[in-house]
Amino acid sequence: MSAFASSISSILDHIISSIPLFKPELTLMIAFVCSIICSLFVDKIWKFSSFIITITGLLISLYFLLGQHQLFIGQSGFFEMIKIDQLSILSRIIISISTLCITFFIQQRFSNQIRPIGDLYAVLITATLGLHLLTLSSNWLLIFIAIETVSISSYVMVGYFSKTKFEAEAAMKYVLFGSICAAVMLYGLSLIYGFTGNLNFDSSQHIQGLIEAPKIMCSMAFLFLLTGIGFKLSFAPFHVWSPDVYQGAPTPITAYLSTVPKIGALVLLSRLLASWTDSPFYYSEFLTTITIIIAIATMLIGNLAALKQKDMKRMMAYSSIGHTGILLMVALVYVQHDIDVLLFYLTIYALMNIAVFLFIDQLEQGIGSTKIESYAGLGKKHPLLFVCFSILLISLIGLPPTAGFIGKLLVFSKVFEQYQVVNEVSLLVLLIVGALTSVISLFYYFKIPLQAFLRENQTVVDLPKFNIFLISIAVSISIIVVILGIYPSLLLNFLK
Amino acid sequence: MITLTHFLVVSAFIFCIGLYAVLAKKNAIMILVGIELMINAAILNFVAFGKYDKINYGGQIFALFAIVLAAAAVAVGLAIILNVYRYYKTVNPDQIRELKD
Numbered sequence: 001m002s003a004f005a006s007s008i009s010s011i012l013d014h015i016i017s018s019i020p021l022f023k024p025e026l027t028l029m030i031a032f033v034c035s036i037i038c039s040l041f042v043d044k045i046w047k048f049s050s051f052i053i054t055i056t057g058l059l060i061s062l063y064f065l066l067g068q069h070q071l072f073i074g075q076s077g078f079f080e081m082i083k084i085d086q087l088s089i090l091s092r093i094i095i096s097i098s099t100l101c102i103t104f105f106i107q108q109r110f111s112n113q114i115r116p117i118g119d120l121y122a123v124l125i126t127a128t129l130g131l132h133l134l135t136l137s138s139n140w141l142l143i144f145i146a147i148e149t150v151s152i153s154s155y156v157m158v159g160y161f162s163k164t165k166f167e168a169e170a171a172m173k174y175v176l177f178g179s180i181c182a183a184v185m186l187y188g189l190s191l192i193y194g195f196t197g198n199l200n201f202d203s204s205q206h207i208q209g210l211i212e213a214p215k216i217m218c219s220m221a222f223l224f225l226l227t228g229i230g231f232k233l234s235f236a237p238f239h240v241w242s243p244d245v246y247q248g249a250p251t252p253i254t255a256y257l258s259t260v261p262k263i264g265a266l267v268l269l270s271r272l273l274a275s276w277t278d279s280p281f282y283y284s285e286f287l288t289t290i291t292i293i294i295a296i297a298t299m300l301i302g303n304l305a306a307l308k309q310k311d312m313k314r315m316m317a318y319s320s321i322g323h324t325g326i327l328l329m330v331a332l333v334y335v336q337h338d339i340d341v342l343l344f345y346l347t348i349y350a351l352m353n354i355a356v357f358l359f360i361d362q363l364e365q366g367i368g369s370t371k372i373e374s375y376a377g378l379g380k381k382h383p384l385l386f387v388c389f390s391i392l393l394i395s396l397i398g399l400p401p402t403a404g405f406i407g408k409l410l411v412f413s414k415v416f417e418q419y420q421v422v423n424e425v426s427l428l429v430l431l432i433v434g435a436l437t438s439v440i441s442l443f444y445y446f447k448i449p450l451q452a453f454l455r456e457n458q459t460v461v462d463l464p465k466f467n468i469f470l471i472s473i474a475v476s477i478s479i480i481v482v483i484l485g486i487y488p489s490l491l492l493n494f495l496k
Numbered sequence: 497m498i499t500l501t502h503f504l505v506v507s508a509f510i511f512c513i514g515l516y517a518v519l520a521k522k523n524a525i526m527i528l529v530g531i532e533l534m535i536n537a538a539i540l541n542f543v544a545f546g547k548y549d550k551i552n553y554g555g556q557i558f559a560l561f562a563i564v565l566a567a568a569a570v571a572v573g574l575a576i577i578l579n580v581y582r583y584y585k586t587v588n589p590d591q592i593r594e595l596k597d
Binding site: 140141144145148151152155156159162165166168169170171172173175176178179180182183184186187189190191193194197198199243244247248305308309314 | 507511514518524527528531534535537538539541542544545548549552554555557558561562565566568569570572573575576577579580582583584589592593594595596597
């Protein structure tokens, strides 16, 4: 004890000096507490209070993040627990902006619910906080805490209303599957800690420990580890929860689950691959091979299963599994530290998915169904809505002149460059599968414009009433997607 | 003399028992118990390995955090399972399958 007494003041000094690095997250924590207090006491008097607190908290946190851009690049704080670099700042900006969109989405959609939704905002802030931590750290302890924070808040969000039996079932499947994956991941982490005696995955001691570890045990630990990350990213074979949960959960929550947590998890996976696949030892090769295999399997399963879906939300779940395959390709590309490709694809992916779910939700409100057939003939009644919807779907396929095309083009060309350098057949197979599945995706995405514009509606449907605010967000996102498709440098220069 | 190997063997056993409880699913509560066993196996590993990490005590700290997080996840899980029971009058995951392809 006396050995520590002398160094305690220097430890405290270090902690105090790292607080400025942590300002965006501290803001979120304060916003979380305030939002809980508001939802308990103030919401009865003024029902927008917790919403306003959430928006303000997110905006202040975004302001601090933009401030970090010049000041703290390359610094680390809290004994190497958090590291500020370009990737973490930009990905946190994307996460915050997407969460802002989702907050408006939730507010507009649930404001007339009987059950108060103040707590939902608090949970949303917690999830965002967890994602911020996930992008900041390379320490397993903080990463595990972050993953669990995001997971637990997502469980609560899915099961928050439980108005129908579907919502309750989706939440149960999610919580059981998620907890199992987290437990398996924890076991893998304990093995890796045993091999290395260190929790920081890009430290030299960690790498040294992995080199000396027994091969079979080390490979097993990696597979256990990928289980946890795979659950968050929903890649094969850990994707089975996502169609059920996406279909069962309320649409704004689905929009959140399908985009924002994937950004955080992908940044983590990219960092992991970047620090572990650079060396010439067997575990680097093992990790690269396994990632390529998973990416191929994910793209095939997602896109082939999407072909036979009749429910729009379920189809989007499989489509986002397919996109996860491409995100894995992006993670492999990041090994060369192409941060702009990674972030460009993530931004576009988040924008497209949020807008598609806004449209799905508004149509669900209007016609009371998420079946693709129920869109029949609606295109002539709502030309603007369905034209924008089709633009987004074209972008999801990856056809020009949309941003989705540019994103896929950048990813494919980077992977091809890497193929030319290392001359590995598996990368070529990855590219071919990626291109093929993009063609497959054409068939299921085009079902929607086909139904909307070419099929006649037999029964007369009442004109649905749309929420103008949400529709205008979705329409402006579709315009942004086209503009970025024509001038991608607008975003790419910002992400450099 | 109890060595590191003993701890690892015990924790591997506990992990396997937990995994069995999860896979032989007949009751959602039992699955939660299985998950808890798996987490505790990992915690045992962490504490056992932590003996050799005298500088940072990373394993011990990790064990503490893992216990708290496991408790939080189980609390949320139980609340959700209670909700499911209200609709389905059962907690057997095999019979709760309205959402499927």
